[in-house]
Amino acid sequence: MNSFNQAPNALTRLVRTTGRVAEIATEAIWPEQCLVCGTPTISLRRSPFDFNPPLASLFCPNCRRRLVSPTSTFCVRCGGVVPPGAPGPRCGHCADSDWYFSKALPLHSYIGLARAVVIRLKRSKDRALVAAVARLYYESRRKELLEFNPDCVVATPMYWRRKYLLRRGVNAPEGIAKRLARELRVPCLSRFLKRTRATAAQTSVGWSERAANIAGAFAVRMRHGAPVFTGLRVLLVDDAVTSGATCDEIAKTLLEAGAESVCVATLTRAGLGRRPRPTWKK
Ligand SMILES: [Zn+2]
Ligand SMILES: [Zn+2]
Structure with missing residues (x-):
């Protein structure tokens, strides 16, 4: 045979x-x-x-072209979308105001494919996409990230009950924060920042009520009875920033806990458009 x-x-x-x-x-x-x-x-x-x-x-x-905008598209201070032909690198909304965070670094405006990817990250369990997006962010904003030189990374915290209910998806900011921390070779300290109460989605409240909606909603945890963020430059990670009120409240919490400065890393930033000047400005 x-x-x-x-x-x-x-x-x-x-x-x-x-x-x-x-x-x-x-x-x-x-x-x-x-x-x-x-x-x-x-x-x-x-x-x-x-x-x-x-x-x-x-x-x-x-897709890379449609997910990454040049940094000149955004306000150097708050990361707001600067319209083409605008007189300066700062947007009209924050020209003379103070934010608690020192700067914000969006990857793209909240439109088109970038918006679709953020929504997909919120709704799916696509961990590979979370990791790839973090990689894309790091490679595209490496210069600015190294300039800020963070000591640690944290993600915008979710209220524990919502986190528990998030069975169908992954917590995108948390996943991206962990990956960015690995790229930057610094610790991810998200577990020391918490949301102390459930808040209405920022998109569901009026423009002027957003600061009040989120005020006092965050706190830091101690490590062995000692403060964690004292003297640290913190990179705060979110997937989508709209008014900036949430990031500003977290930055305020971190600064009050002793952090030196806070920089916001976000995948997308919504354009402020022609809306009235937000009232939370200090
Ligand atoms: Zn593609
Ligand atoms: Zn601005």
């Missing part, structure tokens, strides 16, 4: 199965499709055990 017609023995089957499992695992770890639109991307596979794939294999050039 021809040996090629013989059924594979147990060892051959085991080797083939192991090879296929390794292949599936490699594809999962190292996608060769754009994570947003599914377009095939350049395969730059170096090793199946490399957990840090290059951006070119995570996003297609078109």
